[in-house]
Amino acid sequence: MGMFERDTDIYKDRDALREDYQPEELVGRDDELRAYQTALQPVVNGEQPNNIFLYGKTGVGKTAATNYLLSHLKEDVKQYEDIDFDLVFFNCDGLTSSYQIATRLVNELRDDSNQISTTGYPRSSVYEMLWEELDDVGGTILIVLDEIDHVKDDSILYQLPRARANENLTKAKTGIIGISNDFSFRDDLSPKVKSSLCEQEIHFPAYDAGDLQQILTERADVAFYNGVLDDAVIPLCAAYGAKDAGDARQSIDLLMKAGDLARDGDTEIVVEKHVERGRRDLERGRIEEGINGLTQHGHLVLYALLTLDLENETPVRSRDVRPRYTRFVERAGRDPLVPRRMRDHLSELAMLGLISVTERNEGRRGGTYREYNLDMNASLILNALDDILENVGIHESVNQYFNADDEFEEEPALSDFS
Structure with missing residues (x-):
């Protein structure tokens, strides 16, 4: 018997869940x-x-x-x-x-x-x-x-x-x-x-949960063998997709990830726990991919906003992110960017979905400005900022995410950062 054998328990046609698959009919459009x-x-x-x-x-x-x-x-x-x-x-x-x-x-x-x-x-x-x-x-x-x-x-x-x-x-x-x-x-x-x-x-408006259930059911009928999906799986994948701005691609990716986890675990049925674990894995992957594509200054801007968020200082304007960003940059041995370039990095973080931005208008007296907020799980972001933590140290606001044996414990806490 060879090292590789064909799986025949979960998927009938896994390619039906891929992005390049063209369904015979389009649902909800x-x-x-x-x-x-x-x-x-x-x-x-x-x-x-x-x-x-x-x-x-x-x-x-x-x-x-x-x-x-x-x-x-x-x-x-x-x-x-x-x-x-x-x-x-x-x-x-x-x-x-x-x-x-x-x-x-x-x-x-x-x-x-x-x-x-x-x-x-x-x-x-x-x-x-x-x-x-x-x-x-x-x-x-x-x-x-x-x-x-x-x-x-x-x-x-x-x-x-x-x-x-x-x-x-x-x-x-x-x-x-x-x-x-x-x-x-x-x-x-x-x-x-x-x-x-x-x-x-x-x-094209966002799909609602009902649309997403129809889309997933249509794909699942082609992709999976009968009886493989627990009844709760498609509604749960659809609910997460509806929460993620009605994104059908994310719902389908989540269904495929849940199927892969069931297949890798050598189980015969895809159940809710596979969906929940799949969602965590996909979110971690998206965050890491987005953060890895940033420059060091992008990492430092994100770390500054993260620490402010953990201190309940968000939503925050860019001018209030700047002092902490500047101190982090100096700690990393770099020169800070001018305010406009720092704001460009905030815009890039918003485009990647790592942070959210809200336009504020206070009329003639206050003018218009933007406020920034963290949109992602802090622990997932910290996992992708290892190099920055090593160079800059662990700010006191993130101590809760590190145990006493953590390799960064010897770095001094940055409690003096404003």
Whole structure:
């Protein structure tokens, strides 16, 4: 008998719980799919495509709905001989400028032997290459830009929708589908871009617990053998997903983690304890991944806010985080960042979901300002801040998380920190 044997007790098709799985039907998105289908109708009619802007929080079905409808659209247009349809789809994560988007588009449209460098060209030259490639393809071309809010300038979002009107394109009819987790991104666009990019807007609200139960049941029917899931498992995974801003991806990940724990434990049924343990493991992993990607100053800002939170000083303004951050930085042998750069780190922590931020407006006299609060379990954050604790020492507010034998006990308590 070999070292590895196939498991046959829990999963029938585990891949049905993976992010790239495309279900046959989308649950809880009837209104959004109808609006989306209507917005895509000009493609089938051989007309200039609409520019479509989808927004909603992570895990609410924007990308899934796009994949679902576009896969149907690609098949359905084949019956019309006068429609030449192409699709370009990529995620903008890691791309921050219109220049990078344009070079990526050129390379997507060219074969592997004719790629261009991502640097070194004037932007106007890259746009010329893009128009040439699009016209060479010709017909109707939909360009899907997922996580479009990563792009910091909106030049490409102005140029593409107007390329035909500006006579940069003569053969190709292009449409943009922009997908964003951040609706405020739309507000930051220039009016001329907003009017074209957001021609058709579709908002995807958070799923409620009932929607999530339907989604999980549909996936579970494909993924697990009959009778493997205890009756409480799907409602519990759905409840946690509803609590986490209606995020279907988190609910599905949690169901898969619970299944994995049951399989690893060589049990025949997935029960509540697997869900509870799976939630702790996933949360720890998310926190560690987010914190590990930060710079040392990001760690120091987070440690400063954590200690203030444990002293019940939060919510707190950045100017009140600064004294403690500065003392921690000096203890680590570094120079403190200027206040604006320190605030940038607070914004990054909020974007990662480690802390929350609230806008306050006290009118003409007080003006507007932001207050920050810790959003995560303190012990999980401390586990990911080992290096900082070693360099800076253990603040008295976190002593409760360390026993007498802890390796950091010899570090002096930082009780003098204000």
